[in-house]
Amino acid sequence: MRYRVSVLQYEPKFLKQDENLETVQKMLAGLQTDLVVLPELALSGYVFVEMDEVMQIAESVPDGKCFNTLRQIAIDNDFSIVYGFAERAGDLVYNSSALLNPDGSYHVYRKTHLYYREKLFFEPGDTGFAVHPAKGDVKIGMMICFDWQFPESARTLAMRGAQIICHPSNLVLPWCQQAMITRSLENRVFTITSNRIGTEINKDQQQTFTGAAQILGTKGEILARMETTGVGVETREIDPSLALDKSVSSMNGVFADRRPDFYQR
Ligand code: ACM
Numbered sequence: 001m002r003y004r005v006s007v008l009q010y011e012p013k014f015l016k017q018d019e020n021l022e023t024v025q026k027m028l029a030g031l032q033t034d035l036v037v038l039p040e041l042a043l044s045g046y047v048f049v050e051m052d053e054v055m056q057i058a059e060s061v062p063d064g065k066c067f068n069t070l071r072q073i074a075i076d077n078d079f080s081i082v083y084g085f086a087e088r089a090g091d092l093v094y095n096s097s098a099l100l101n102p103d104g105s106y107h108v109y110r111k112t113h114l115y116y117r118e119k120l121f122f123e124p125g126d127t128g129f130a131v132h133p134a135k136g137d138v139k140i141g142m143m144i145c146f147d148w149q150f151p152e153s154a155r156t157l158a159m160r161g162a163q164i165i166c167h168p169s170n171l172v173l174p175w176c177q178q179a180m181i182t183r184s185l186e187n188r189v190f191t192i193t194s195n196r197i198g199t200e201i202n203k204d205q206q207q208t209f210t211g212a213a214q215i216l217g218t219k220g221e222i223l224a225r226m227e228t229t230g231v232g233v234e235t236r237e238i239d240p241s242l243a244l245d246k247s248v249s250s251m252n253g254v255f256a257d258r259r260p261d262f263y264q265r
Contacts, residue, residue: 011198014045040084158187163243185220
């Protein structure tokens with residue numbers, strides 16, 4: 001099966017949801033793909049210092065404005081979208097991502113491992129790592145940015161049948177892009193890390209984001225990697241069924257040979 005996957009990289013403007021949505025709409029216009037991944041907090045920016053700022057941009061599902069705009073784009077263009085957003089659920093806010101499918105179905109993941117000052121504003125995710133069908137019934141899993149640091153995130157998604165791990169990110173540490181090569185290889189899955197670029201400054205807080213958004217193959221091949229400051233879309237054609245092959249040799253498999261009795265829980 002040939003399947004086109006795309007990754008976006010750009011610089012969201014802090015709290016400018018409408019402007020960021022317009023940027024994303026332009027990038028998605030005419031895109032020939034089956035699945036496209038956007039960054040973490042793709043339409044809001046990242047460096048919050050007040051809860052009020054988070055509340056300005058947080059959206060509930062399924063009635064949020066950006067959620068609905070992107071959902072309609074997925075339907076109109078016949079591709080699946082994964083994007084990160086601040087999700088309001090009653091009084092609580094999660095750092096979430098949504099899978100939006102061309103048939104109108106959707107699924108939400110809430111970030112499990114919060115990074116640094118995210119802990120001041122977001123609840124730790126309570127969805128766990130679930131696998132969902134994207135366009136073409138390809139099985140995808142979602143994890144968000146710092147989830148990469150914990151191999152259990154990708155391992156759980158892969159063991160539950162994910163063929164492609166979609167990884168919306170706002171990366172600030174220098175190691176993730178290389179580490180994801182191992183995540184792909186050790187689980188024999190495709191991974192798509194969408195990252196943002198730029199330096200965001202808010203009062204006494206500042207973060208610089210590392211770009212280098214990438215699409216990796218099931219043996220850790222770098223199928224696409226953007227520049228650290230590049231803006232744009234990269235698309236690659238893959239065969240998702242390769243992720244069903246977990247063999248390392250005729251006598252070894254990455255899951256079949258696991259020895260959980262000897263592992264620390
Ligand atoms: C991060 O998890 N956004 C670094």
